[in-house]
Amino acid sequence: MQDLKFSQFRITSILRVVVQSRLLTAYCLLPTAFCLLLFSYSAKAQLRQPGPSSPLYGARPESGRTSNGLPIALRDVKIEQKLDQQLPLDVVFKDENGQAVKLGQYFGAKPVVLSLVYYDCPMLCTQVLNGMITSFRVLPFQIGKEYEVVTISFDPRETPTLAANKKKVYVGYLPEKLQAGANEGWHFLTGDPDSIRAITDAVGFRYHYDEATKQFAHASAIMVATPKGRLSRYFYGIEYAPRDLRLGLIESAENKIGSPVDQLLLYCYHYDPSTGKYGAWVMNIVRIGGVLTIIAIALMFVLLRRRPAELKLKTGGVV
Numbered sequence: 674m675q676d677l678k679f680s681q682f683r684i685t686s687i688l689r690v691v692v693q694s695r696l697l698t699a700y701c702l703l704p705t706a707f708c709l710l711l712f713s714y715s716a717k718a719q720l721r722q723p724g725p726s727s728p729l730y731g732a733r734p735e736s737g738r739t740s741n742g743l744p745i746a747l748r749d750v751k752i753e754q755k756l757d758q759q760l761p762l763d764v765v766f767k768d769e770n771g772q773a774v775k776l777g778q779y780f781g782a783k784p785v786v787l788s789l790v791y792y793d794c795p796m797l798c799t800q801v802l803n804g805m806i807t808s809f810r811v812l813p814f815q816i817g818k819e820y821e822v823v824t825i826s827f828d829p830r831e832t833p834t835l836a837a838n839k840k841k842v843y844v845g846y847l848p849e850k851l852q853a854g855a856n857e858g859w860h861f862l863t864g865d866p867d868s869i870r871a872i873t874d875a876v877g878f879r880y881h882y883d884e885a886t887k888q889f890a891h892a893s894a895i896m897v898a899t900p901k902g903r904l905s906r907y908f909y910g911i912e913y914a915p916r917d918l919r920l921g922l923i924e925s926a927e928n929k930i931g932s933p934v935d936q937l938l939l940y941c942y943h944y945d946p947s948t949g950k951y952g953a954w955v956m957n958i959v960r961i962g963g964v965l966t967i968i969a970i971a972l973m974f975v976l977l978r979r980r981p982a983e984l985k986l987k988t989g990g991v992v
Contacts, residue, residue, distance in 0.1 A: 752892045752907070753877030754946055760787075760902040761871045766825065766862040769837040776823070776872070779860055780902045784925035785821045786918075787896045789878050791828035791889055792839045792861075800911040801893050802839075806846045808913045812922075815851055817858025820922050825862045827869050827880060828889065836861035876904060894949070897921045909949040917951045920944070 762777030779785055788805060790798035802824070809816060816822055826836065840861040847855050864872075873880070880891035895913060897906040906921040920942060942951040 749879055750881050750890050750892055751877075751879045752894050752909070753879065754907050755875065755877045756904055756907075756946060758875055758877075758904045760875050760898060760904065762902045764864075764868045764871045766864040766868055767833050767836075769833055769840050769861045771833040774860075774862070776862075777902065779821050779823050780898070780900055782900055783820050784900060784905075784922050785823055785898045785902075786922075787876070787898055788822075788824045789827050789873065789876070789891075790824060791826045792831050792835045793828070794889070797891065797893050797911070801895065802843055804911045804913050805895060806843055808915045808918050809851070809855075810847060811915045812919055814919070814922060815854045815858075816847075817854035817856075820858070820926070822855075822859040823862065824860065825864065825869070825872060827873055827878070827891075829864065829866045829869055831863050833863055836863050897925045899925045899927070906944060907946070907949050914950070916942075917949075920951050 760776065760780075762775065762780060764776050765773055766776060768774045786805070788801060790801055792798070805822070809822075814820055824839075840859065844852055844855045844859060872878075876896055878891070878894075880889050882888075883890050892909075893911050894907050894909045896904055897908070897918075899905050905925040908917060908921065921944065924944070944950075945952050
């Protein structure tokens with residue numbers, strides 16, 4: 674009778690070990706499967722959201738002289754990336770209160786989000802500011818605390834009064850808890866032609882005034898600069914993914930802001946200047962998956978090696 678019970682016990686124990694080993698094997702494969710899914714999702718996202726290929730963006734170097742198919746009013750309109758370009762921090766503008774300020778007053782301690790618009794723009798500039806607000810509302814960082822925002826009008830006819838009205842509207846779009854910081858950290862500037870030319874040349878912002886429509890033709894993008902005033906990131910279009918802007922701010926701040934999770938994301942995602950987006954860095958993701966898989970396999974062997982000893986202790990007294 675005891676032999677029968679012992680045999681049943683051994684069979685049950687062996688089955689338990691087999692089941693657990695299969696489960697551990699499955700757990701070992703999970704990290705690799707997760708990394709492959711992450712890469713697949715990222716690849717699909719990049720296919721759904723291609724980078725700017727329009728002649729309005731100068732992300733890719735030109736190869737020869739080809740017709741871009743643009744109307745005459747738009748042929749000199751584009752954004753030329755000037756990564757690591759030093760901004761003219763000694764240039765003087767007027768803030769929304771009408772006070773003369775140097776651009777450098779907003780640099781030194783924090784990264785800066787820079788946008789070039791004109792406040793009376795009936796179309797594109799409003800969309801740029803709306804896109805900024807949409808990202809600012811969900812970023813884990815606060816304007817004025819972790820980063821500054823500088824919005825400059827490239828229309829020399831615009832006044833500080835107009836800038837103040839625009840600031841009031843957009844700061845009011847933010848959640849109440851963010852408004853105090855935005856009042857201090859989001860600056861709406863106007864300037865004379867020389868000051869405007871200095872900043873637009875520095876960032877590669879090319880625009881054109883169309884006499885027929887009495888409007889400016891221009892492309893859309895925002896830039897991120899380091900605390901020392903060097904351009905580090907360009908984000909194109911009118912929608913700026915909070916993840917991309919978040920990673921851009923962390924890198925521009927020389928990793929002085931952000932959490933350990935942000936640092937992991939920076940390891941897995943790299944900035945692509947040709948698209949103005951952060952994409953999955955395949956080799957780093959594969960490395961992480963490999964390390965996790967090795968750890969899981971090592972854990973499986975440790976548990977399996979301990980199993981026979983436990984069985985021996987439990988069955989040693991049975992005859």
